[in-house]
Amino acid sequence: MYELTYQSEARKKVTQKDIIEILESARRHNKINGVTGCLIYYNRRFIQIIEGSKAAVQETYQRICEDRRHKEIQLIAENSTSERTFPEWGMAYFPIDEGKINTNELKQFRNNINLLAGFSRPSKVSGIMFWVKVKALLAEPPGFYDK
Numbered sequence: 001m002y003e004l005t006y007q008s009e010a011r012k013k014v015t016q017k018d019i020i021e022i023l024e025s026a027r028r029h030n031k032i033n034g035v036t037g038c039l040i041y042y043n044r045r046f047i048q049i050i051e052g053s054k055a056a057v058q059e060t061y062q063r064i065c066e067d068r069r070h071k072e073i074q075l076i077a078e079n080s081t082s083e084r085t086f087p088e089w090g091m092a093y094f095p096i097d098e099g100k101i102n103t104n105e106l107k108q109f110r111n112n113i114n115l116l117a118g119f120s121r122p123s124k125v126s127g128i129m130f131w132v133k134v135k136a137l138l139a140e141p142p143g144f145y146d147k
């Protein structure tokens with residue numbers, strides 16, 4: 001078993017519709033390839049952990065890196081592991097309605113992610129760093145990078 005965490009930034013022209021398409025295609029491919037993990041999208045930043053066989057994880061990451069819908073892709077950590085942090089494909093994202101951020105929705109989103117973080121027991125660097133990065137990202141106010 002292998003796991004990898006990276007972060008990236010959505011390109012300017014990427015819309016909510018593109019995000020939904022990314023999620024759909026990721027789920028479809030991951031099911032076939034036995035890949036699981038978690039993808040967080042907030043403030044136009046992606047943080048994702050993918051886990052599965054070493055070959056499947058590396059092939060998937062290769063494909064993700066070639067995707068033109070995001071940029072500034074930064075590998076955070078990769079390592080072998082004895083068990084998956086996310087045995088079920090988990091996904092959470094905050095649907096940003098450009099310029100109109102609902103504080104309740106944001107609170108709910110943060111709560112859900114904290115709950116998920118509390119349940120998961122990462123044992124290796126990729127899993128640990130995934131949550132460190134997610135928590136740092138969520139501590140930012142909405143629209144942090146918009147200026």
Ligand SMILES: Cc1cc2nc3c(=O)[nH]c(=O)nc-3n(C[C@H](O)[C@H](O)[C@H](O)COP(=O)(O)O)c2cc1C
Pocket residue numbers: 008022025026027029030039046048050060063064065066067069070
């Ligand atoms: C932020 C982000 C996360 C992605 N995550 C995955 C993933 O977990 N698994 C995957 O196979 N593709 C993922 N993709 C999509 C791939 O980059 C690529 O578009 C896809 O595999 C091609 O799918 P298609 O058959 O729909 O053309 C991701 C793309 C982006 C931008």
